[in-house]
Amino acid sequence: MRPPDGYPGSAGDYSRYGHATSQFPSFDDSSRTPHGYPMQAPPRNSEVVARPSIERPWYDVRVWSLRRKLIVAACVVVIIIAVVVGAVEGTKAAAYPNYSQLNYTLKDTFSGSSFFDNFEYYSTTDPTNGFVQYVNSETASQMNLTYASESSAVIRVDTSTQNQTNGRSSVRITSTNTYDSGLFIFDVAHTPYGCATWPALWLTDPNNWPAHGEIDVIESNNNGTNGNSMTLHTSSGCKMNVRRKETGTAQYTNCLNTANDNAGCGVEGKKATYGETFNDNGGGVYAMELRDAGIRMWMFSRDDIPSDISNTTSTPDPSTWGEALADFPSTGCDIGSHFKNQSIIANIDICGDLAGASSYYKKLYQCPDSCEKYAAENGAAFEDAYWEFKSFKVYTTS
Numbered sequence: 117m118r119p120p121d122g123y124p125g126s127a128g129d130y131s132r133y134g135h136a137t138s139q140f141p142s143f144d145d146s147s148r149t150p151h152g153y154p155m156q157a158p159p160r161n162s163e164v165v166a167r168p169s170i171e172r173p174w175y176d177v178r179v180w181s182l183r184r185k186l187i188v189a190a191c192v193v194v195i196i197i198a199v200v201v202g203a204v205e206g207t208k209a210a211a212y213p214n215y216s217q218l219n220y221t222l223k224d225t226f227s228g229s230s231f232f233d234n235f236e237y238y239s240t241t242d243p244t245n246g247f248v249q250y251v252n253s254e255t256a257s258q259m260n261l262t263y264a265s266e267s268s269a270v271i272r273v274d275t276s277t278q279n280q281t282n283g284r285s286s287v288r289i290t291s292t293n294t295y296d297s298g299l300f301i302f303d304v305a306h307t308p309y310g311c312a313t314w315p316a317l318w319l320t321d322p323n324n325w326p327a328h329g330e331i332d333v334i335e336s337n338n339n340g341t342n343g344n345s346m347t348l349h350t351s352s353g354c355k356m357n358v359r360r361k362e363t364g365t366a367q368y369t370n371c372l373n374t375a376n377d378n379a380g381c382g383v384e385g386k387k388a389t390y391g392e393t394f395n396d397n398g399g400g401v402y403a404m405e406l407r408d409a410g411i412r413m414w415m416f417s418r419d420d421i422p423s424d425i426s427n428t429t430s431t432p433d434p435s436t437w438g439e440a441l442a443d444f445p446s447t448g449c450d451i452g453s454h455f456k457n458q459s460i461i462a463n464i465d466i467c468g469d470l471a472g473a474s475s476y477y478k479k480l481y482q483c484p485d486s487c488e489k490y491a492a493e494n495g496a497a498f499e500d501a502y503w504e505f506k507s508f509k510v511y512t513t514s
Contacts, residue, residue, distance in 0.1 A: 213409035219513060220299050220432060221513075227507035236291075242468065244468045246314065248465055248467075259285060271287045290322060293510075295458045296457065300333070300508070301510075311487075312467050312472070313465075314337045315334075316332060321459065326349055333413060337481075343391075344385040345383075346413050348449075355370050355449060360443045361440065362443035371449065388417070400416050
């Protein structure tokens with residue numbers, strides 16, 4: 117289509133929009149510049165300035181590669197896990213059971229001339245490989261190895277027979293009553309000591325060891341000059357690497373019977389807690405509390421026995437006794453499932469796996485000859501190898 121006559125434009129003004137473009141003002145014409153402003157010529161190529169680039173900081177994630185993002189994300193996850201685990205372990209390390217006051221009532225008393233009526237005599241092979249012959253009640257009475265009066269009961273090793281070949285005669289007794297929990301008060305006048313001896317006052321279920329646990333209240337060996345060892349032996353899942361409140365020195369913390377050559381998780385008392393020193397001070401009282409919150413043991417010298425123990429009309433209250441000598445809290449050990457059907461056991465072994473071990477017999481206590489040779493040929497050397505108990509009392513919760 118051609119523009120109408122008289123309309124500015126020419127044939128060269130045609131475009132895809134037809135002649136309409138011919139009506140656009142020409143910006144070359146200064147007369148058509150809006151408001152009369154002069155038209156500025158476009159810059160030449162040499163005058164065009166490049167836009168400056170912006171350097172972003174390293175922590176701006178917009179400039180990170182995918183690899184860096186993945187690495188940082190992984191590190192963040194690890195840090196979060198570490199914080200959570202640390203918080204959990206910190207809480208666990210600070211955890212401690214509630215040893216609240218319990219109301220105890222007296223259940224059993226072992227004392228006087230009838231002391232041994234409450235026990236059975238073990239008279240079979242020693243399970244700990246001792247050079248010993250445990251005798252029955254009749255033989256023990258004939259050999260004067262056990263006897264009781266109104267004031268105390270005695271268990272001792274044979275001192276008269278020389279040149280033993282099958283082991284020295286001794287005694288091991290087990291209570292007929294059993295306990296799942298309770299407060300046990302052991303009044304001890306004399307503890308056995310001397311080369312080749314391995315005495316213990318302990319609790320266990322003889323028919324289910326170690327599944328039902330073992331609690332060693334008093335144990336030592338040979339001359340016993342290094343204090344009392346209080347120890348737990350259990351099946352798996354019982355550890356003492358937790359917060360504890362005790363005056364004794366903790367040894368191993370894994371109570372598993374197969375760990376550390378069956379050392380158990382023990383606590384060592386000071387020299388005066390056992391042996392000749394303990395005896396010279398008139399003996400004392402060991403108290404052991406077995407409850408779901410944990411197992412605790414105290415030792416009171418003869419002059420420091422709490423009045424609620426010494427006074428027969430009082431009821432013992434461990435919450436008033438202060439810090440225990442040994443503390444085995446339930447934080448890392450389910451006490452109720454690991455300790456059941458416990459009998460009280462008292463014995464004096466000869467040599468065996470502990471007292472006869474060279475690390476104790478020779479190195480620690482410097483005893484003569486071999487353990488078995490010494491025990492066989494030196495009956496008179498066992499004059500101090502005897503227990504003397506004033507009484508045992510067991511309290512349970514009402």
